Amino acid sequence: MLVFILRRLVQALVVMLSVAFIAFMLFQYVGDPVTNLLGQDATEEQRIALRKDLGLDRPFPVQFAGFVANAAQGEFGISLRQGRKVSALIGERFPATLELALVAGLIALGLGIPLGVYAALRRGKASAQLLMTATLFGVSLPNFVVGIVLIWVFAVELKWLPSFGRGEVVALGSWTSGLLTRDGLLHLILPAFTLSAFQLTLIMRLVRAEMLEVLRTDYIRFARARGLTDRSVYFGHALKNTLVPVITITGLQLGSLIAFAIITEQVFQWPGMGLLFIQAVQFADIPVMAAYLCLISLIFVVINLGVDLLYFAVDPRLRVEGKAH
Amino acid sequence: MAVDADSKPAASTSALRGFFDGDVWHSFRSSPVAMLAAVIALVCFVCALFAEVVAPHNPFDLATLELMDSLKPPSWVEGGDTRYWLGTDGQGRDILSALMYGARISLLVGIASVLLSILIGVSLGLLAGFVGGRTDAFIMRICDVMLSFPSILVALMISGVGRTLFPHAPDMLAFVVLVLAIALTGWVQYARTVRGSTLVERNKEYVQAARVIGVSGFRIMRRHVLPNVLGPVLVLATIQIASAIITEATLSFLGVGVPATSPSLGTLIRNGNDYLFSGEWWITAWPSLTLILITLSVNLLGDWLRDALNPRLR
Amino acid sequence: MAMTAPLLEVSHLRVEFPTRHGTLLALDDISFAIAPGEILGVVGESGAGKSLTGAAIIGLLDPPGRIAAGEIRLAGRRIDNLPYEQLRRIRGREIGAVFQDPLTSLNPLYTVGRQLVETITTHLDLTARQARARAIELLASTGIPAPEARVDHFPHQFSGGMRQRVVIALALAANPKLIVADEPTTALDVSIQAQIIALLKKVCREQGAAVMLVTHDMGVIAETCDRVAVMYAGRIAEIGPVADVIHRPAHPYTVGLMGSIPAMDEDRERLLQIDGAMPRLTAIPPGCAFNPRCPRVVERCRAERPELAQVGATSAACWRPVTVEAQR
Numbered sequence: 001m002l003v004f005i006l007r008r009l010v011q012a013l014v015v016m017l018s019v020a021f022i023a024f025m026l027f028q029y030v031g032d033p034v035t036n037l038l039g040q041d042a043t044e045e046q047r048i049a050l051r052k053d054l055g056l057d058r059p060f061p062v063q064f065a066g067f068v069a070n071a072a073q074g075e076f077g078i079s080l081r082q083g084r085k086v087s088a089l090i091g092e093r094f095p096a097t098l099e100l101a102l103v104a105g106l107i108a109l110g111l112g113i114p115l116g117v118y119a120a121l122r123r124g125k126a127s128a129q130l131l132m133t134a135t136l137f138g139v140s141l142p143n144f145v146v147g148i149v150l151i152w153v154f155a156v157e158l159k160w161l162p163s164f165g166r167g168e169v170v171a172l173g174s175w176t177s178g179l180l181t182r183d184g185l186l187h188l189i190l191p192a193f194t195l196s197a198f199q200l201t202l203i204m205r206l207v208r209a210e211m212l213e214v215l216r217t218d219y220i221r222f223a224r225a226r227g228l229t230d231r232s233v234y235f236g237h238a239l240k241n242t243l244v245p246v247i248t249i250t251g252l253q254l255g256s257l258i259a260f261a262i263i264t265e266q267v268f269q270w271p272g273m274g275l276l277f278i279q280a281v282q283f284a285d286i287p288v289m290a291a292y293l294c295l296i297s298l299i300f301v302v303i304n305l306g307v308d309l310l311y312f313a314v315d316p317r318l319r320v321e322g323k324a325h
Numbered sequence: 326m327a328v329d330a331d332s333k334p335a336a337s338t339s340a341l342r343g344f345f346d347g348d349v350w351h352s353f354r355s356s357p358v359a360m361l362a363a364v365i366a367l368v369c370f371v372c373a374l375f376a377e378v379v380a381p382h383n384p385f386d387l388a389t390l391e392l393m394d395s396l397k398p399p400s401w402v403e404g405g406d407t408r409y410w411l412g413t414d415g416q417g418r419d420i421l422s423a424l425m426y427g428a429r430i431s432l433l434v435g436i437a438s439v440l441l442s443i444l445i446g447v448s449l450g451l452l453a454g455f456v457g458g459r460t461d462a463f464i465m466r467i468c469d470v471m472l473s474f475p476s477i478l479v480a481l482m483i484s485g486v487g488r489t490l491f492p493h494a495p496d497m498l499a500f501v502v503l504v505l506a507i508a509l510t511g512w513v514q515y516a517r518t519v520r521g522s523t524l525v526e527r528n529k530e531y532v533q534a535a536r537v538i539g540v541s542g543f544r545i546m547r548r549h550v551l552p553n554v555l556g557p558v559l560v561l562a563t564i565q566i567a568s569a570i571i572t573e574a575t576l577s578f579l580g581v582g583v584p585a586t587s588p589s590l591g592t593l594i595r596n597g598n599d600y601l602f603s604g605e606w607w608i609t610a611w612p613s614l615t616l617i618l619i620t621l622s623v624n625l626l627g628d629w630l631r632d633a634l635n636p637r638l639r
Numbered sequence: 640m641a642m643t644a645p646l647l648e649v650s651h652l653r654v655e656f657p658t659r660h661g662t663l664l665a666l667d668d669i670s671f672a673i674a675p676g677e678i679l680g681v682v683g684e685s686g687a688g689k690s691l692t693g694a695a696i697i698g699l700l701d702p703p704g705r706i707a708a709g710e711i712r713l714a715g716r717r718i719d720n721l722p723y724e725q726l727r728r729i730r731g732r733e734i735g736a737v738f739q740d741p742l743t744s745l746n747p748l749y750t751v752g753r754q755l756v757e758t759i760t761t762h763l764d765l766t767a768r769q770a771r772a773r774a775i776e777l778l779a780s781t782g783i784p785a786p787e788a789r790v791d792h793f794p795h796q797f798s799g800g801m802r803q804r805v806v807i808a809l810a811l812a813a814n815p816k817l818i819v820a821d822e823p824t825t826a827l828d829v830s831i832q833a834q835i836i837a838l839l840k841k842v843c844r845e846q847g848a849a850v851m852l853v854t855h856d857m858g859v860i861a862e863t864c865d866r867v868a869v870m871y872a873g874r875i876a877e878i879g880p881v882a883d884v885i886h887r888p889a890h891p892y893t894v895g896l897m898g899s900i901p902a903m904d905e906d907r908e909r910l911l912q913i914d915g916a917m918p919r920l921t922a923i924p925p926g927c928a929f930n931p932r933c934p935r936v937v938e939r940c941r942a943e944r945p946e947l948a949q950v951g952a953t954s955a956a957c958w959r960p961v962t963v964e965a966q967r
C-alpha cells in the first residue's frame with residue numbers, strides 16, 4: 001500500500017509540474033512577464049530592475065525553477081486589473097467559493113443518492129419514470145439557465161430569497177463564513193441549489209445505474225436464495241456495493257463543483273474565485289489566470305489522492321495483502 | 326474486377342432497406358418520445374439554417390429597427406404587437422428573429438466543435454492504438470490529465486489565452502478560437518474509444534495478414550478499423566453535441582464566447598438577464614426555452630440511439 | 640417399493656417467457672419428485688432447462704419468466720403460489736441453493752463470517768454469539784482449516800475451491816431439507832471438483848438433506864446421485880435410478896448421451912454422435928422434441944408428444960423406447 005501511495009504522489013507531482021509549466025508559459029510568453037509581476041503602472045526603472053532580477057536573460061530551466069519556487073509559496077505577482085497581489089485576492093475569495101461548492105456537494109449527495117436508490121428499486125413504476133425524465137432535464141439544462149429560472153421564480157416573482165451576493169458574513173481569522181448568519185444562509189440557498197443541479201442529476205443517474213447492475217449480480221441472487229429480508233438485500237448488500245464506485249465519482253465531482261462555480265458565481269454575482277477568474281479572462285489578466293489554474297490543479301490533485309485513499313478504506317479487496325488460500 | 330462496380334449501388338440500396346427493416350428504425354417508430362424529439366430538433370434545425378428566409382425580421386439590419394418598438398411584450402400580452410410575436414428587446418429587435426439567428430450560431434458552433442473533436446480524437450486514438458508503445462502511453466497520459474479537468478475550465482483557459490494573444494482579433498478568428506476551445510474539451514472520449522477498438526482490431530489476423538503483404542498502416546486503419554469504431558463514435562457524438570451547445574452557450578453567457586456582433590442563444594440570454602428584475606421577462610425567457618428545447622431533443626435522440634444500438638437491451 | 644411421502648413434488652410445471660416475438664415455452668410439463676434425503680441429478684445440454692427448473696423451485700425466476708401452470712409442493716405444501724414474504728421464509732430455511740460460480744456468489748465487501756451470521760440469524764433464533772459459533776462450526780464441517788480465524792476473512796482471501804465450501808456452508812446454514820445445487824463444480828478445477836462433490840454428498844447425508852443436483856457432467860451424476868432425470872428441450876426425457884439410466888437407458892436421447900461418453904472400461908471404436916442439435920425454444924418440433932434427430936423415429940413421434948411411461952427400471956417419454964430385449 002505504501003508503494004501505491006508513493007506512486008500516486010509521484011503522479012500528482014508530475015501533473016502539478018505540467019500545469020505549472022503551462023502557467024509558466026502563460027506568464028512568460030502571453031503578455032509581458034514584467035507587467036504581470038509589477039502591474040501596469042510600474043516605472044521604466046522598476047521594469048529594468050525587475051528584468052535583471054528576474055534574470056530574463058537566464059536559461060529557461062532556471063526561470064522555470066524560479067517560477068515554481070514562487071508558485072509553491074503562492075507568489076504570483078500582481079493582478080493586472082486590480083493592481084493588488086494575486087495571492088491576497090485569491091485568499092479573499094477562496095472561502096466564498098469553497099462554502100458554495102461544499103454546500104452544493106452536500107445537496108447533490110444528500111438528494112441524489114436516495115433518489116437514485118428509489119429510482120432503481122421502483123424501476124418501471126410511474127414515479128421512477130418521472131424521476132428519470134427529470135434527470136434528462138437536469139442534464140440538458142445549462143447551469144446558468146437553472147440559476148436564471150430559480151432567480152425568476154424565487155427572487156423576482158415570489159420575492160422569498162435574495163439573488164445577489166453573499167449577504168452577511170462572519171470573519172473567523174482570515175476566513176469569512178456565510179454559514180453562521182441567517183442572512184448568509186439565505187443568500188447561499190439559490191446559488192447552492194443551482195450549482196448542485198447538474199451533479200444531482202448525474203449522481204442520481206449513476207446511483208440508479210449502479211444499483212440496477214448490482215441487483216443483477218450473483219451474490220444478490222444468492223442472498224435472496226438464502227432468504228434474506230428485502231431490507232438486508234437492498235440496504236445491507238446492494239447499497240454498499242453500489243456506493244463504492246459512486247464514492248470515487250462523487251469525490252471527483254467536488255473539484256468539478258469548484259470549477260463550475262465559475263458560472264454560478266457569475267449569475268448570482270457571488271464574490272468567489274470563479275467570478276475573479278471570469279473577470280481575469282475578460283481582461284486578459286494573466287497572473288490571476290495562472291494562479292487560478294495552479295490552485296485548481298492542486299485542489300484536483302489533492303481530491304484525487306483523497307478519493308484513492310478512500311477507495312482503499314472502503315474496498316477490502318484492495319486492502320488486504322494476504323494471498324488467497 | 327467487374328463484380329465490384331456492379332455490386333456497389335446494390336449494396337447501398339440494400340443497406341438502406343436493411344436499415345428500415347432493422348431494429349433501429351423499429352425502435353424509433355415505437356418510441357413516441359424519440360419521434361417527438363426528432364421533430365423538434367428538425368424544426369429548430371431548419372429554422373436556424375434558413376433563418377434569413379423564415380424569420381419575420383432581420384434583427385441585424387439596423388435600418389429596420391425602430392426604437393419606439395423596443396421592450397414590447399409578447400403579442401398575446403397586453404401591450405404586445407402582432408408584428409413582433411414574441412416581443413422585442415431593448416433595441417427594438419424582434420425576439421423571434423433573434424432566436425432563429427442565435428440558434429443558427431449556437432448550432433453551427435456546436436456541430437463544428439463536435440466535428441473537430443471527432444477529428445482530433447479519432448486520429449489520436451487510431452495513432453495511439455495502432456502505433457502503440459510510447460506514443461500510446463504519452464497520448465493516454467494526456468487523456469488522463471485532460472479528463473480530470475472540467476470542460477468549462479479548459480474552454481475558458483483557451484478562450485482567455487486566445488484573447489490575450491489576439492486582443493483585436495477579427496470575428497472569424499474569435500469563432501475559430503471558440504470552436505477550438507470547445508473541441509479540445511471533448512476529444513478525449515473519442516480517442517479512448519477508438520484506441521480500444523484499434524487495439525482489438527490490430528490483433529486480428531486479417532490485419533496482421535495485411536501488414537505482412539505490405540499494406541500501409543494508414544490504409545489498414547482507414548479501411549478496417551475505422552468502420553468498426555463508427556458506431557460508438559456516433560453514439561458519443563450525440564451526447565457531445567448537446568454538451569458542446571451548452572458549453573458554447575455558457576461561454577457566451579459569461580461574455581467570452583461568440584463575438585457580440587453574432588449573438589448566439591447564450592449571448593441573448595445574457596443580454597436579457599439585465600431586464601429580468603424590471604419585469605421584461607420575455608427577453609431572456611424565449612432564448613432560454615429554445616436552448617432547453619434544442620439540448621433536450623438532442624439528448625433524447627441520443628438516449629434513444631444508445632438504447633437502440635445497445636445489443637444487450639434488445 | 641416402499642414410498643415415503645416425497646419431500647419435493649413438481650407436477651406439470653410450465654415456465655414461460657413472454658417476449659416481443661411471442662411467448663417462449665422454456666419448461667413444458669415437467670413432473671418429478673424427490674424423496675427426503677435423496678440425491679436427484681438433473682442432466683442435459685445447455686439450454687435444456689435444468690437451471691430454470693431449479694430457479695422455479697426456489698422462486699427466483701428472472702422476470703419476465705414466470706410459472707404459467709403446474710404445482711410445486713414442498714413436504715405436501717404448495718409453494719409456487721405463495722406470497723413473496725412467505726416464499727422468502729422458505730428460502731434458506733427449507734430450501735438452500737448453491738450456484739455455479741463461487742467467485743461471484745459471495746459479496747466481496749463483507750467477511751465470510753458476517754454473511755454466515757446474517758443468514759443464520761435471519762432464520763434461526765440465536766444470539767449473535769451463538770450464531771457466530773455456529774458459523775465457525777459450519778466452516779469446520781465443510782472442511783475449511785482454521786475456521787476461527789478464517790471466519791473473519793473476506794471472500795477474495797479464499798481460493799476457488801475454498802470459496803465453494805463457504806457457499807455450501809451458507810446454503811446449509813439454516814438446516815434446510817432440500818438443496819438445489821446448480822452446476823456447483825463447473826467453475827472449479829478438475830482436481831477440486833471431486834472434493835467438492837464428495838463434500839456436498841457428505842454434509843447432505845449428515846444433515847439428512849435431499850439434493851437436486853443440476854449438472855451437465857455425467858461423471859458427477861454417476862458418482863453422487865441416487866436417481867437422475869435427463870432433460871431435453873424443456874422436457875424430461877427419462878428419469879430413474881442412476882445405474883439403470885446409465886447402463887440400460889430407454890430413451891434414444893439418453894442412449895446417445897451415454898454412447899458419447901468415453902469410458903475407460905469399454906472398448907469402443909468411435910464415440911457415438913447424435914446428429915443435429917437441440918432445438919431452440921422458438922423452434923421446438925411438434926410431437927416429441929427429439930424426433931428430428933432420433934434414429935428410432937416413427938410417424939407417431941412427429942404427431943403426438945409422449946408422456947413419461949415406465950420402461951424397465953426407468954421412466955422414459957418415448958413411443959419406441961429401447962427395451963432390454965432390444966439391447967441384447
